[in-house]
Amino acid sequence: VSENDDVRRMTAVAAATRLLDKGCKAGSPGGDPVYKALLARYEGDADLRLALAQVAEGRDLVVHEVSQTYGVTVTAKEACEWALTPSKIDGWTYSPEPMRGVLGAVMPFIAAVFYPTSAVLEDVTLAPDPLTARAIRTELLKACERRRAAHPDAKDDAIVRRGEEASQMAWEIILNLTPKDDRGSGAKGDRIRIRKIADLDDAVDVALRLLLDWGYLRQQGPDRFYPTRRFQVVVRETLLPSFYSAARQAANPQA
Amino acid sequence: MARRRARPGQPEDVENLPIVFDGDVGPEALGRMLPADTAPEEAWPDERSAFIAEASRPWRPYPFSTDLTRRSRGLWLQQPIFALHRTVERRLSGSDRRMDGIRAAMAVIREVAVQGTFDDGPTWVELVKIAIRAVREQLRDAPPDLVIELAELIVATLEARGSDDRRFTMATYDPASGEVVEESFAYLGYVRDVNDDLRYRATEQAIFVYGALADHDLEEELQGILNRLAEEAIEHGDIGRARQISERQRVMALRINNNIRKLCIDLKANPEAVTWSRDIGQQVEHARGHLDRRVQEQGRIRLALKERMPETSEREVVEEMGDFLAVLEGEDMGLTQLQSTLMRSHDTFRDGQAGAFRMRRRSTAIDPMAVAEAVLDMRGLDLLDAFSAILPTFAPPEEQRIADMDRLLARLVDNFAMLDRAEREPEPIEETSIPIDDGHERNLALEERSLELLKLAIGDRETADLHDIYGVVDTLTDDFVLRQAVGLACAKGFIDHGASLGMDEAVAPDLFANDVMSGANITFRRTA
Numbered sequence: 001v002s003e004n005d006d007v008r009r010m011t012a013v014a015a016a017t018r019l020l021d022k023g024c025k026a027g028s029p030g031g032d033p034v035y036k037a038l039l040a041r042y043e044g045d046a047d048l049r050l051a052l053a054q055v056a057e058g059r060d061l062v063v064h065e066v067s068q069t070y071g072v073t074v075t076a077k078e079a080c081e082w083a084l085t086p087s088k089i090d091g092w093t094y095s096p097e098p099m100r101g102v103l104g105a106v107m108p109f110i111a112a113v114f115y116p117t118s119a120v121l122e123d124v125t126l127a128p129d130p131l132t133a134r135a136i137r138t139e140l141l142k143a144c145e146r147r148r149a150a151h152p153d154a155k156d157d158a159i160v161r162r163g164e165e166a167s168q169m170a171w172e173i174i175l176n177l178t179p180k181d182d183r184g185s186g187a188k189g190d191r192i193r194i195r196k197i198a199d200l201d202d203a204v205d206v207a208l209r210l211l212l213d214w215g216y217l218r219q220q221g222p223d224r225f226y227p228t229r230r231f232q233v234v235v236r237e238t239l240l241p242s243f244y245s246a247a248r249q250a251a252n253p254q255a
Numbered sequence: 256m257a258r259r260r261a262r263p264g265q266p267e268d269v270e271n272l273p274i275v276f277d278g279d280v281g282p283e284a285l286g287r288m289l290p291a292d293t294a295p296e297e298a299w300p301d302e303r304s305a306f307i308a309e310a311s312r313p314w315r316p317y318p319f320s321t322d323l324t325r326r327s328r329g330l331w332l333q334q335p336i337f338a339l340h341r342t343v344e345r346r347l348s349g350s351d352r353r354m355d356g357i358r359a360a361m362a363v364i365r366e367v368a369v370q371g372t373f374d375d376g377p378t379w380v381e382l383v384k385i386a387i388r389a390v391r392e393q394l395r396d397a398p399p400d401l402v403i404e405l406a407e408l409i410v411a412t413l414e415a416r417g418s419d420d421r422r423f424t425m426a427t428y429d430p431a432s433g434e435v436v437e438e439s440f441a442y443l444g445y446v447r448d449v450n451d452d453l454r455y456r457a458t459e460q461a462i463f464v465y466g467a468l469a470d471h472d473l474e475e476e477l478q479g480i481l482n483r484l485a486e487e488a489i490e491h492g493d494i495g496r497a498r499q500i501s502e503r504q505r506v507m508a509l510r511i512n513n514n515i516r517k518l519c520i521d522l523k524a525n526p527e528a529v530t531w532s533r534d535i536g537q538q539v540e541h542a543r544g545h546l547d548r549r550v551q552e553q554g555r556i557r558l559a560l561k562e563r564m565p566e567t568s569e570r571e572v573v574e575e576m577g578d579f580l581a582v583l584e585g586e587d588m589g590l591t592q593l594q595s596t597l598m599r600s601h602d603t604f605r606d607g608q609a610g611a612f613r614m615r616r617r618s619t620a621i622d623p624m625a626v627a628e629a630v631l632d633m634r635g636l637d638l639l640d641a642f643s644a645i646l647p648t649f650a651p652p653e654e655q656r657i658a659d660m661d662r663l664l665a666r667l668v669d670n671f672a673m674l675d676r677a678e679r680e681p682e683p684i685e686e687t688s689i690p691i692d693d694g695h696e697r698n699l700a701l702e703e704r705s706l707e708l709l710k711l712a713i714g715d716r717e718t719a720d721l722h723d724i725y726g727v728v729d730t731l732t733d734d735f736v737l738r739q740a741v742g743l744a745c746a747k748g749f750i751d752h753g754a755s756l757g758m759d760e761a762v763a764p765d766l767f768a769n770d771v772m773s774g775a776n777i778t779f780r781r782t783a
Contacts, residue, residue, distance in 0.1 A: 076650070214650055
């Protein structure tokens, strides 16, 4: 009750700032009475809605969804002071450039594994099944094989010299990675941090860990992951359109 | 302005639904809608009057009328007023005078409504005086007999004298019996007071027509007036009267509130009606604005009452005030509830709309898997550039300083662990010599300074987390290098107490409650 009173006493701008800060953290409003009270106030307070839009604009953030159950889904714009830069990703600094690119390919792929079609992506009632890191990696390799089949003129098992990987396509890089021993689940739970993305397992691991950190995935048991509602919104609103336009741009640089 | 209603179960077909009602209300449309015997006999006047021009334009919907039958009913209700205007124009046609009959009639309705909101309303004589004032407003130098003639004409029209006039009957379809029922109406009704005088009141139809023609909501304005009256009554200590006025105000508000409830139901029932979006939004805004105003007004009256309360010593009055306050508070709660219902319904409506849009988008949307495979076709370098640009837009913003310090610490601990390992497993050192320069001494000084800071920061605390430590450090220095050195010192303390190879082993018992990887704070505990 006291939280409700506190929240009610706040000015709209104060409440909007607080709400936005709550949204920036990965958690859902479940155990946070202040967060819940703020969301409840948001529902009935036109001033707060306006203030939230304004504060978000001022801080270069984009609010995608405000829901009583799932909280505020917010991402940064590129110009935002607090936007995540790649250099803050574990292992980014020491990873060779092609492997960084692989990480870029893994992210949209994880989204696609959970939401393969746009119908699934639009369906708010559907909860995708949990998947293991290994299953994701297998799917990715299958997809790369499909890409190889689609490019019959590409040399089979081309031996690529050092420094030339960057000009290869992502699927080529991935297929050329030397396979490692199967380490069971594929998620390196025993390792604290990955110093360097050296193989596909590392890339999948880093991507999964980032998505877990951001509250886009949840872990079920030791090695199974399932997407949250937040992930669905973000994939639909920014991740997919951005990668789509990037891929289109790369395919037709003149356009 | 075409409106389409979606039928339940056919959300995808919103574009092809039949148009239920075409809102064009020009002279032709009006003629089309009237039965032959009540159609205007003479041609409509050309745009001689600005008001007629206004009325001939596509009609702005009454703020709350999502109900189409109500809109069409509005057209019937306006007939006698238009006829009055034409009669006035005919009467003045010989002279060079011009009078807007609609505006005069609206002025009279408004005045009667205002007077009738609390008091008994004007008598017939007062009514004629009001009408005379309304005529004089437009015809300042007209001879008195003309003014009186026009005023009487207005009064006669408004009170529907000679009620066998077909214009004052309205055919409405009764869905229950399936028959068309004729209803008659008038703009002014009357009651007899104790002296057997007639006291006039504006009818509901008049207020409705006023809203449509004057493009202004009379009911809301009347409420404002009542509110001021109630405040005045409280100021004069007449609590009974204030309560009575407030009661009246509530009755009047009930109708508007019912319309808002109806709007809520409409919003919930027609979420896929994509084409409604624009005018529904306007109506919701209006309704919300009205509720906001009402809440404010309630607040003002409550405040006035509370201020008044300590001044009063009579017990009954205080009790009455308390009752009144309770009623007001109850109503305030009801209003807030209605407000949030409205918001929720609007949300449902917008979600439904978004769903409908998405459904349409789905046919053109590209599948995520197709996108992911297209990304696999990108060249490594292109992909790297694209990923660096896209990453910030789909990752949540960073949890700011604290998260950064945690990350810094984790990195430092890692580096120390690496150094530790290097010491134990010496690798052949390449031939590089590290020149010892002045920086070395400076660094030592930095380390000492940072340790001092850390001691100050930890102070007498038994436990401290990075938040506490940096909270103090920030007040003592804003030197970034020094801040980093403090972080280093923290990490060093960490290492000195048992951190070696990996983080799992780095947790010295009773020293750190450590949860670095999950991003939670490290808590330092004082050791013996």
